[in-house]
Amino acid sequence: MEIITGRLTADAEVREVSQDARVVGFTLAVNHSYLIGEKRKEVARFFECSYWRGAGIADFLKKGDIVQVFGHVGCRAYVTKDAEAAAAMTFRVSEIKLFSSGAKRNNSVESEEQAGDLPF
Numbered sequence: 001m002e003i004i005t006g007r008l009t010a011d012a013e014v015r016e017v018s019q020d021a022r023v024v025g026f027t028l029a030v031n032h033s034y035l036i037g038e039k040r041k042e043v044a045r046f047f048e049c050s051y052w053r054g055a056g057i058a059d060f061l062k063k064g065d066i067v068q069v070f071g072h073v074g075c076r077a078y079v080t081k082d083a084e085a086a087a088a089m090t091f092r093v094s095e096i097k098l099f100s101s102g103a104k105r106n107n108s109v110e111s112e113e114q115a116g117d118l119p120f
Helices: 055-060 103-115
Strands: 002-008 013-018 021-036 039-051 066-079 085-098
Touching: 013 055, 021 055, 039 066
Parallel strands: 039 085
Antiparallel strands: 002 021, 002 066, 013 021, 021 039, 066 085
C-alpha cells in the first residue's frame, strides 16, 4: 500500500457507474522539490484518484484542500483527440485522511463525528 499527500486541484465529483455503484473522483497535485547545484527545482505530479467506499466524502473534498490518501498507484494509457499517445498516473484510494479544509466544513465533520453519523 502506498501513501501520498497532496492538494486537490478541483472539487471532488461523484459519478454513477452502475445502478448501485458510485465512485468519487478527484485529482491530487503532489509537489516535489530537489536541488540542481544551488537552484531548487519544483515539480508537480498529478494523480487521478478514485474512491469507491462512500460517495458522502465528496462533500468534504474541495479544491485547495490538503489530503492524504492510502491505496495503490497505477497508470492509464490513452489516445488524445489529436491522436497522440498519453498517460496518466492513477491512484485507487482505500482510505482518506483530511488535513485542511474550511473552518465551516471542519466544524461540520466534527459535529457529525460526535453524533456518530459520518457521511461516508
